[in-house]
Structure formats: C-alpha cells, structure tokens
Amino acid sequence: MKEIAMSPVFPRVLILGFGAFGRLIARHLRPHLRVAICDPDPVARADAGALGLSLADVAQAGDFDLVVLAVPVPALGDCLCALAPHLRPGQMVMDVCSVKQGPADLMRRILPGDVGILGTHPMFGPQSMPGDLAGGRVVLCPVRDGAGALRWRRIAAFLRRVAGLRVIVTTPDEHDRHAALTQGLTHLLARAMADFRPHPLIRTRSFDLLAEALDMVGADAPELFEAVTQGNPHLDPLRERFARLLLAPGRDVQTGA
Amino acid sequence: MKEIAMSPVFPRVLILGFGAFGRLIARHLRPHLRVAICDPDPVARADAGALGLSLADVAQAGDFDLVVLAVPVPALGDCLCALAPHLRPGQMVMDVCSVKQGPADLMRRILPGDVGILGTHPMFGPQSMPGDLAGGRVVLCPVRDGAGALRWRRIAAFLRRVAGLRVIVTTPDEHDRHAALTQGLTHLLARAMADFRPHPLIRTRSFDLLAEALDMVGADAPELFEAVTQGNPHLDPLRERFARLLLAPGRDVQTGA
Numbered sequence: 207m208k209e210i211a212m213s214p215v216f217p218r219v220l221i222l223g224f225g226a227f228g229r230l231i232a233r234h235l236r237p238h239l240r241v242a243i244c245d246p247d248p249v250a251r252a253d254a255g256a257l258g259l260s261l262a263d264v265a266q267a268g269d270f271d272l273v274v275l276a277v278p279v280p281a282l283g284d285c286l287c288a289l290a291p292h293l294r295p296g297q298m299v300m301d302v303c304s305v306k307q308g309p310a311d312l313m314r315r316i317l318p319g320d321v322g323i324l325g326t327h328p329m330f331g332p333q334s335m336p337g338d339l340a341g342g343r344v345v346l347c348p349v350r351d352g353a354g355a356l357r358w359r360r361i362a363a364f365l366r367r368v369a370g371l372r373v374i375v376t377t378p379d380e381h382d383r384h385a386a387l388t389q390g391l392t393h394l395l396a397r398a399m400a401d402f403r404p405h406p407l408i409r410t411r412s413f414d415l416l417a418e419a420l421d422m423v424g425a426d427a428p429e430l431f432e433a434v435t436q437g438n439p440h441l442d443p444l445r446e447r448f449a450r451l452l453l454a455p456g457r458d459v460q461t462g463a
Numbered sequence: 464m465k466e467i468a469m470s471p472v473f474p475r476v477l478i479l480g481f482g483a484f485g486r487l488i489a490r491h492l493r494p495h496l497r498v499a500i501c502d503p504d505p506v507a508r509a510d511a512g513a514l515g516l517s518l519a520d521v522a523q524a525g526d527f528d529l530v531v532l533a534v535p536v537p538a539l540g541d542c543l544c545a546l547a548p549h550l551r552p553g554q555m556v557m558d559v560c561s562v563k564q565g566p567a568d569l570m571r572r573i574l575p576g577d578v579g580i581l582g583t584h585p586m587f588g589p590q591s592m593p594g595d596l597a598g599g600r601v602v603l604c605p606v607r608d609g610a611g612a613l614r615w616r617r618i619a620a621f622l623r624r625v626a627g628l629r630v631i632v633t634t635p636d637e638h639d640r641h642a643a644l645t646q647g648l649t650h651l652l653a654r655a656m657a658d659f660r661p662h663p664l665i666r667t668r669s670f671d672l673l674a675e676a677l678d679m680v681g682a683d684a685p686e687l688f689e690a691v692t693q694g695n696p697h698l699d700p701l702r703e704r705f706a707r708l709l710l711a712p713g714r715d716v717q718t719g720a
Contacts, residue, residue: 329667345665374665384663388670395652395673398708406641407631408584408602411591413645415676416652422669449706451655 217271217356218242220262222285224250226332226427227302228276232259234339238368242270267292271356275301279433282309286316295320296354300361302326304389304430305437306347306378314349322352324361325378327385328371333425340370347378386440393431394445396423474528474613475499477519479542481507483589483684484559485533489516491596495625499527524549528613532558536690539566543573552577553611557618559583561646561687562694563604563635571606579609581618582635584642585628590682597627604635643697650688651702653680 217239221228224245232254235241242260244267245251251261267273267289277285282303293299299321303309306325313323325347335342344365348358365371376384399420405413435441474496478485481502489511492498499517501524502508508518524530524546534542539560550556556578560566563582570580582604592599601622605615622628633641656677662670692698 327665329665335668342668343666376665381665384665387659388663388666392667392670392673394709398705401704401708402644406645408586408633408638408641409600409645410586410649410680412676412679413649415672415679416649419669419672419676422672423667445709447658448655449709451658452651452702452706452709 218269219272219274220244220267220270221274221276222264222289223276223281224254225276225278227328228274229253230332231274231276231302232257234369238364242266264288265292268294268297271297271354272361273297273299275299275303278429279303279305279309279437280429283312283316286312290316290318293318293321296322296352296356298322298324298352298354298356298358298361300324300326302328303437304433305385306345306381307439308437310347310349310378320353322354322357323349324358325349325381327381331426331430333422338370341372342370343372343374345374345376345381347376347381349378382438383440385434386438386444389434390438390441391444391448392420392423393426393434394441396420397431400424475526476529476531477501477524477527478531478533479521479546480533480535480538481511482533482535484585485531486510487589488531488533488559489514491626495621499523521545522549525551525554528554528611529618530554530556532556532560535686536560536562536566536694537686540569540573543569547573547575550575550578553579553609553613555579555581555609555611555613555615555618557581557583559585560694561690562642563602563638564696565694567604567606567635577610579611579614580606581615582606582638584638588683588687591679595627598629599627600629600631602631602633602638604633604638606635639695640697642691643695643701646691647695647698648701648705649677649680650683650691651698653677654688657681 219235219239219241221232221241222244224243228243232241232243236259242262243254244262244264245254254261273289275282275285282301299313299317301309301313304327306327310325317323327345329343329345330339346358346362351357362373362375366373405417476492476496476498478489478498479501481500485500489498489500493516499519500511501519501521502511511518530546532539532542539558556570556574558566558570561584563584567582574580584602585599586601587596587599603615603619608614619630619632623630662674
C-alpha cells in the first residue's frame with residue numbers, strides 16, 4: 207500500500223532530467239511538494255544533491271504520484287521505454303515538451319494504459335522567467351486520467367493557485383497549430399535575423415524592440431529550436447505562406463507544392 | 464538685405480507640408496525658431512492658424528533661412544519644382560524622407576546650385592515619440608552647403624543640443640543600405656505578420672514583444688510603408704535573402720535571379 211504517496215495533500219514528484227528546465231521546475235516545486243531527481247549524468251546528480259534534492263533511480267519511479275519528463279524531445283522515446291516497466295496503475299506522467307502532438311502520441315503508445323497522461327507546455331523558460339512564475343502561461347493538453355487520486359484538474363489547480371500561472375487547456379493538435387506561429391515561426395525569424403548581424407546603428411525604436419524579442423528567442427537552447435521547428439507538423443505550410451507574403455506584400459499567392 | 468533672416472542666432476524656418484510629421488516638427492521648433500507653414504490644404508492651414516503658426520505661400524520661400532520639406536516621397540518632385548524658382552542663394556533645403564538616395568538625387572537635380580541641401584531622416588514619428596524627442600535618433604546626409612550662414616553642421620548642433628537628438632551622419636547610399644534592414648524589412652515583416660491575425664492565445668513572452676514591435680510599425684502611415692519598401696533600392700535582394708533563410712534555416716542558399 208502506498209498511502210502516503212497516494213495522498214492528495216502532498217504528492218511525491220519525480221523529475222526525470224535535471225537540465226535547465228528540470229532545475230527550474232525543481233526550484234519552484236520543492237517548497238510545496240516532495241521532489242526527487244532522476245538523471246544518469248553524474249554532474250547533474252551532484253548538482254541536485256548539492257541543492258538538497260533527493261536522488262532516485264528510474265526503477266523507483268513507482269514510488270511517486272507524478273513523474274515529470276523534463277528531457278529533450280529527441281530523448282523522450284528512450285526515456286519512456288526505460289520508465290514504462292516501473293510504473294504502477296494510477297500514476298500520472300507529464301511531459302513539458304514545446305510541441306505536443308508527437309509527445310502525446312509517444313506517451314499513449316509506450317506507457318501502460320492505466321497510467322494517466324498529461325501533456326504540458328510551459329510557455330516560459332529559465333531565460334524569460336528566471337524569478338517568480340506568476341503571470342506566466344502554461345498550456346495543458348490532458349490526454350487521459352489514470353485510476354489514481356492525482357487527476358489533471360488537480361495539477362491545473364496547483365499550477366493556477368500555487369504557482370500563479372495562467373493555465374490554458376487545449377488539445378495537442380490545437381496547441382501545435384497555434385505554436386507553429388507563435389513559437390516555430392518566431393524561432394525561424396530569429397535565426398534568419400541573426401544572419402544580418404551586426405545590426406546597423408541606423409534604426410528605429412520598433413527595430414530595437416523587434417531585435418530584443420528575437421534576441422530573447424535566440425538565447426533559447428539549440429534543442430528547443432530543433433524541437434519547435436522540426437517537431438511541429440503545422441510549421442512548414444506556415445513558413446511558406448510567410449515567405450510568400452514577405453516577397454509580395456498585399457497578395458498571398460497560393461502556389462502548388 | 465535680409466539681415467534678420469540671415470542671422471545665425473534666430474533662423475526663420477518654412478515647413479512645407481503640415482501633415483502628421485510637419486506638425487511634430489512645428490511643435491518642437493516653434494519654441495526656438497520662427498516657424499511658418501506652407502500647405503495648400505485649407506484644413507491644414509486652418510489647423511496651423513489655430514495653433515498660432517504663421518502661414519506662408521511657396522512664393523515667399525525666399526524669405527526663410529531654412530525650408531523643410533515635410534511632404535510624402537511621391538510628392539517631393541512636384542514640391543521641389545514649385546519651390547525652386549522662389550529660392551535665393553545661400554538658403555538651406557532639408558527633406559525628412561525615410562529613404563535618402565532618391566530624394567537627394569531629386570534635390571540635387573531640381574534645386575538651384577547655390578542652395579544648400581541636407582537630407583535628414585528622423586528615426587521617430589508621432590507614434591513612437593509623441594512627447595519629448597530627447598534620446599531619439601536622426602540621420603543626416605549632408606549633400607552640400609550653400610553660400611549662406613546656415614550650414615549643415617549648425618543644424619546638426621541644434622538637433623543635438625536643443626532637441627536632445629542623437630545625430631548620425633552618413634551618406635544617402637549608406638543610409639539606405641542600413642534602413643533596408645531596420646526599416647524596409649521590418650515593415651515587410653509587420654505586413655506579413657498582420658496576415659496571421661488574430662494572434663493565438665498560446666504564446667511566449669518573446670512573441671508578445673515581437674507582436675508589440677510589429678504593431679508599432681503597422682501603426683505607421685501607409686505612405687511610409689510605400690516609401691520604405693518601394694523607394695529603397697537595397698530592399699529587394701535583402702527580402703529575398705531573408706525569405707530563403709526562413710525556408711532553409713542554417714544554410715543561405717545563393718540562387719540566381
């Protein structure tokens with residue numbers, strides 16, 4: 207019996223992956239929840255230990271109410287395969303990838319059917335919100351609830367009330383459609399604009415703002431660029447439409463593939 | 464004799480065109496200089512009169528030390544032709560167009576050889592700097608000084624010391640090369656992004672900043688869009704390079720024309 211672990215009052219959380227985003231989550235969750243870290247990298251383990259965080263092995267995953275997958279998108283499949291045999295009915299597994307359809311499909315395919323699945327996309331990172339999370343946005347894509355007490359609505363309530371986040375609930379497909387513009391295209395624009403450095407001195411206030419926004423995007427990890435540009439099936443038609451508009455403003459020419 | 468008009472202490476300024484930008488200039492110059500407005504539009508004349516500004520006809524242009532052409536780029540040629548017969552040796556003529564090579568060529572061609580010519584591009588407008596100009600940037604492209612006391616360096620000193628502007632001195636061609644990126648391309652990006660409205664709720668802080676910058680550009684007058692996109696000979700190769708980068712980030716494919 208796992209009475210304590212199943213307690214709705216004080217869930218136990220295992221964070222898989224102690225990279226930049228795993229660290230950000232750990233810092234914000236530990237005042238409220240019991241947090242342990244799982245990361246095979248010795249440096250990450252040492253860092254987590256130095257911060258007073260518990261360490262756990264993936265084989266202990268069944269001891270937790272919630273498993274947060276804070277790994278890069280390309281590592282997700284392997285991570286899920288390593289995790290799946292150790293899960294028990296009623297646990298909840300949550301990813302934090304910047305695209306949602308691909309990871310949701312992977313989790314549904316690899317995880318046992320009695321485990322709950324919640325896709326999440328925190329629309330902030332260590333760069334854009336180094337301090338308090340209040341006012342930040344997080345997108346939730348509930349895939350399914352498990353048999354346990356920890357259901358996605360309770361996680362939503364925690365993120366809203368305790369972390370002060372603005373919670374947006376949608377489907378993985380709808381998320382990816384929106385993010386193709388606001389994240390995928392934004393990253394492509396940042397990458398393209400970076401090619402024109404150094405930016406000239408002759409410029410307007412609007413250009414300063416534009417450069418500031420694109421610099422913020424450019425400061426994101428390279429893996430994020432790969433994830434949001436290659437992992438979003440809605441991006442390609444959108445970047446082609448944008449390029450056409452750029453070359454012929456005022457008329458959106460519909461060309462064949 | 465035009466002793467007073469030629470006085471280096473208190474020059475007389477004629478502003479041709481009382482549109483949004485002419486009004487902005489008039490408001491900032493009148494505490495320091497004697498300002499008159501020339502605009503054939505009865506509404507503009509009434510507005511200028513109501514603000515206590517003197518009115519003048521283009522035939523009186525010879526009475527001023529400095530003539531500021533605050534007209535849209537497409538109207539510049541006609542305006543110069545109407546103005547030229549009334550100028551006298553030693554006067555200074557200054558444009559405020561957002562591109563510099565075309566207007567500089569026009570002024571050199573149409574204005575008498577003994578009249579000074581100064582190309583200027585104030586990198587701000589009624590939208591971006593509705594109040595104080597301090598900290599704003601202005602680009603000066605000195606074409607030639609006339610025989611009079613009012614030389615371009617004196618105008619530069621006034622803009623720097625009295626208006627608090629940051630003065631950048633360059634050639635018309637160099638200006639247009641820089642502005643192709645920071646103004647022409649920025650306007651094209653704003654126009655393209657506007658096609659994707661309404662912007663989705665699912666977005667990052669960087670996207671908010673990006674949208675804010677492009678909204679600021681989009682609020683500019685439509686004539687400005689035409690001027691900076693059609694009047695800048697350096698924009699076309701640049702927009703094509705940007706579109707290529709957008710479609711294939713990481714590799715700038717050199718294609719033939």
